[in-house]
Amino acid sequence: IIYGNGNIPDYTRYQQPEWYEYKDKITSITIREGIQSIGLYSIYDLSKVNTINANINHPHFKTTNNILMTKDEKEIIQYAIGNIQMTTYIIPSTVEKIQNGAFINCHYLQSIEVDLTNKNFTSVQGVLFSKYKKELYQYPIGKVTQSYTIPDNTTTIKEGAFQYSTLQSITITDTITTIENNAFSDCLPLNEVKYIYDKEPSERGYDIFT
Numbered sequence: 124i125i126y127g128n129g130n131i132p133d134y135t136r137y138q139q140p141e142w143y144e145y146k147d148k149i150t151s152i153t154i155r156e157g158i159q160s161i162g163l164y165s166i167y168d169l170s171k172v173n174t175i176n177a178n179i180n181h182p183h184f185k186t187t188n189n190i191l192m193t194k195d196e197k198e199i200i201q202y203a204i205g206n207i208q209m210t211t212y213i214i215p216s217t218v219e220k221i222q223n224g225a226f227i228n229c230h231y232l233q234s235i236e237v238d239l240t241n242k243n244f245t246s247v248q249g250v251l252f253s254k255y256k257k258e259l260y261q262y263p264i265g266k267v268t269q270s271y272t273i274p275d276n277t278t279t280i281k282e283g284a285f286q287y288s289t290l291q292s293i294t295i296t297d298t299i300t301t302i303e304n305n306a307f308s309d310c311l312p313l314n315e316v317k318y319i320y321d322k323e324p325s326e327r328g329y330d331i332f333t
Contacts, residue, residue, distance in 0.1 A: 128157035129157070129158075129159055130159050130160040131162045134165050135163075147171060150172060151172060152169070152203075154177040156178055158184070163224070164224055166200075168227055172203050172205050173206050173207065175189050177191060188206075188212075189203035190202050190203070196218065197217055197219045198221070199214070199218055199222065201225050204227075204228050204229050206229075210231060210233045211233060212234075214235065215241070218244065224283060226263065229265065230265055231265050232264070234265075235261055244260070250271075256277055257277060257278050259279065261283075262285045262288055266288075269290065270291060270294070271292075272294040273294065276298055278298055278300050278301065279302075280299065280301070282306065283308065285307045286307070286309050286310070287310065290312065290313055291313060292313070293317070295318050296320075297320035299324050304328035305330050313332075
């Protein structure tokens with residue numbers, strides 16, 4: 124249970140909150156009314172969490188199908204990683220923003236779809252993109268396939284987009300200019316990365332393949 128008054132600060136993948144000491148024992152999260160905001164990476168990658176709840180009268184947050192969102196449904200904060208009941212998630216039409224790490228290590232999630240009236244995101248074969256496919260946000264790690272080719276018009280692979288995936292081969296096309304932090308981290312079966320051009324992307328984050 125997360126309670127108190129005020130804001131939960133931002134963390135990073137390497138500066139984690141004190142409850143990460145117990146990450147493998149936490150199975151559910153309840154957000155009490157006093158919490159006003161939830162910072163980056165504060166509840167991400169808790170692999171045993173199968174339920175997330177915000178009290179029904181919470182002024183700032185709500186949960187639907189164990190997905191934590193802002194009350195106005197404009198931002199997705201966290202998907203319950205251990206939720207075995209859902210293999211496909213449809214992002215609502217209202218969503219404008221997805222917090223970094225929201226879908227990372229969701230090992231039962233095979234497909235992320237998007238409501239057709241959403242103005243900010245789209246889905247191609249279950250892979251989540253920005254509306255016009257310029258940014259690849261998330262490859263669902265429950266998706267069972269051995270290889271994947273980035274679409275031709277995509278320019279950016281977002282932070283953690285493929286983290287923990289079981290892909291063995293990835294093809295990065297010549298339109299890619301940016302690969303953000305940890306894009307392919309912890310992809311243990313990955314043994315082949317093909318670049319379809321002479322030079323690598325001009326903007327590269329840290330720990331892309333670690």
